[in-house]
Amino acid sequence: MTPVTAGRARPAHVRRRRRFSAAAPSWLFAAPALAVYALIVLYPAVAGVVYAFTDWSGIGRDMSFVGLENFRTLLADEQAMGSIGNTLLLTVAIVVVQNGVGLLLALGVHVKLKSRALLRVIFFAPVVVSPVMVAFLWKYIYNPDPSAGLNGLLGLHVDWLGDPSIALWSIAGMVVWQNAGYSMVIFLAGLEGVPRELHEAAMIDGAGTGQRFRYVTWPLLAPALTINLMLSTIGGLKLFDQVFAATNGGPGYATETLSTVLYKQAFVFGKFGYSTAVALVLALFVAAVSLIQVSYLRSREVAV
Secondary structure (H helix, E strand, O other): OOHHHHHOOOOHHHHHHHHHHHHOHHHHOOHHHHHHHHHHHHHHHHHHHHHOOEOOOOOOOOOOEOOOHHHHHHHHOHHHHHHHHHHHHHHHHHHHHHHHHHHHHHHHHHOOOOOHHHHHHHHHHHHHOOHHHHHHHHHHHOOOOOOOHHHHHHOOOOOOOOOOOOHHHHHHHHHHHHHHHHHHHHHHHHHHOOOHHHHHHHHHOOOOHHHHHHHHHHHHOHHHHHHHHHHHHHHHHOOOHHHHHHOOOOOOOOOOOHHHHHHHHHHOOOOHHHHHHHHHHHHHHHHHHHHHHHHHHHHHHHHO
16 A cells, blocks of 8 residues: 555545444334334324324225214213123233132142142143144033033033123133233242342241231242233133134123124124224223233332
């Protein structure tokens, strides 16, 4: 290299290209993922909000702006309002029972048993099964025939899915059966994080098993409890698969949820505008409940 060439400054476009190459990875790598996210998630979400204020039938582009008419219809719709009550009852039952069972299972397989690895797999196995397959399996278990399924096992004659007074709780039972293992795994992760030294110190101080759980284990399970309550609450509020496959909202409207109502309004009655209004209300309700719940639970973690 000659002295003249060595002392010559690089052209401006070369310097700009080098600066661009150094800064590009910070946003270029994320750009394809953001574009896909915007196309698949953001655009349908924004379009749904727009359709909620129209009378779109789901076919063609003919639609009219109707303002808040869809929401007024929702408030006057007995089926939809009844489904809100069913959704809340179902969610409360799922949250309480699923997390209670999950915690008991986690405590059971956390002890030193030779078969605890096998038990963990068995308890978690239903989680990986399709919710629709679970619904069809439990439709057989809930067979009203007194010689088959749960009736045959218990010697009963109960129409588990056909009796309006117990059909909703039967749905809750199958959901808990499938998802209790998921809660168990999260609680188990929390139990693994509890320092053994704290239990040993409590035992030296004379604390019994119940006292050690109440004053040592339970407070330190707060993060795991937060996650489990959040997931089970959101899952209960938007539950659709098991209800649709097992009862389709019946008998009558006994197991109708907001998710099944918006599905039927869209794909059975062709009222896409109204169904998106129901979906918008459901989404806002889930978001509000989740924010309130996580704020309280996080504050409890800090207090602990």
